[in-house]
Amino acid sequence: MNLNFLIKLSENDKRIIIAFFLAIIIVFVLFGLFGSLIIRTMKWQGKKCDELINEVVINKIITTPSQLRKYARKKNRRCFLKQAWIPVALIVLGVLSIIIHNAATNNWSYNPFNKDDGFGTLLFVWDFGNADSYTKVFGLTLLKEWPPLVNTPHFEVKALVSYFAIPALFIGGIWYIVAAQSYLARTIRAYKLARTIFDKNLDNYNQNTPIQQEVPTTTTIQ
């Protein structure tokens, strides 16, 4: 045990250690909040499964857990296909446009993100590859100053294909991920319902408690 090391820590070092642990706590708290958000979203998406199998379960057409899982799987699959066909179409269109562009220009090494004839022409681009911007600190290579600006947003006719393909791929990709998450949520919900709906649980049952008779309600028509 290096007690000498602990005694030799200065106030500044202690502050750095405290700040470091605080940063870790904040990072984990942010992960916790983000994870809670995802779980709440998935619970809300899973309610769609209840809507899909509601009438069939209430009318007792399905009477066993295996029947429910099978029926729910088919309905969830169809719901996923209906939700995800638009993003898949966008992704397919984006990929097709790049393939057609490469075939037309006979350049199969085309990078749609480059700053000369790609989507990079619309963005601010800094030269992070410049070695003059870096320095070594305790054996670590760190930035000493912000890299120089290489490109400012401007319009290029040659990059027109990337102006369509990149947004289509980006939007389609995000949309498809959300649809896949919804499909996962509904599948989890279906398996949970198959377990709870047909559960013959006697935890809260007591044979000695009297059965409460339902009071008949009278309705008066005015």
Next chain:
Amino acid sequence: MISLLKTFGKGILYVLGFPFFVLALVLFGVVGLFLFAFQLIKSVFYFFTGRKFFPELQEDKELRLLKEKAAEAKEEAETKAENSLFEDTSFNEVTFQPISDNQSIFTPISNEPLFDDEENDPIPQPELEQEQVKKAVFISDDDVDDDFPLKPFGSAPEVEAEEEMMEEEQCLEEPIFREEPKEEEEPAPMEPLEREEETIDIAEPKEEEEPQEELEEYVPEGSSYTDDIEEDDTNSGVFIDYDL
């Protein structure tokens, strides 16, 4: 503080479980792409065979049949409820049969009269005396049968056609006298009432009332009954002879 620590603990768990979640998500995404490809091939096949892209499942078919049965039962119950409102047990039972194509809607289904059932007629038919027999419209007093009871809701009495024709001709030949309506005299215009101005003089002394003269008994002119009326008569002038 406790909620912050709970969130911190959840964050650690979520960091550990995040790779598995991403793996499951990627797996479902890949499976979805395969499903798309498979469904695309099936949809081409369904398109050329004239079927839907998503054919009806067995459970959905059973549900649809169940709903149709429930709707039919509800309609039958509603029609029964409507028909029961129009049922009237006081009349004889009449069966309404659907009219066929060869049958006109203006001709009755059966030629039997509806209310000619003397045995089952619930409406009472009081027996009237001969003196209370009322005259029928097309029958004279001489033609009325002494033993003929009048049925208020029964069938009309049988009258021969020739007698009917004779009576109609007689009615047409007889002159119809009608008194000319008298001209109503216009009432005399009302004259406005003259009101005396009421004046009250407080200063003037009250005048003494004059003594009234005794009034004589009034005897109407030309009446002779007063001569026969005695003072003890309490029958208002009516003579009753009790000598039998």
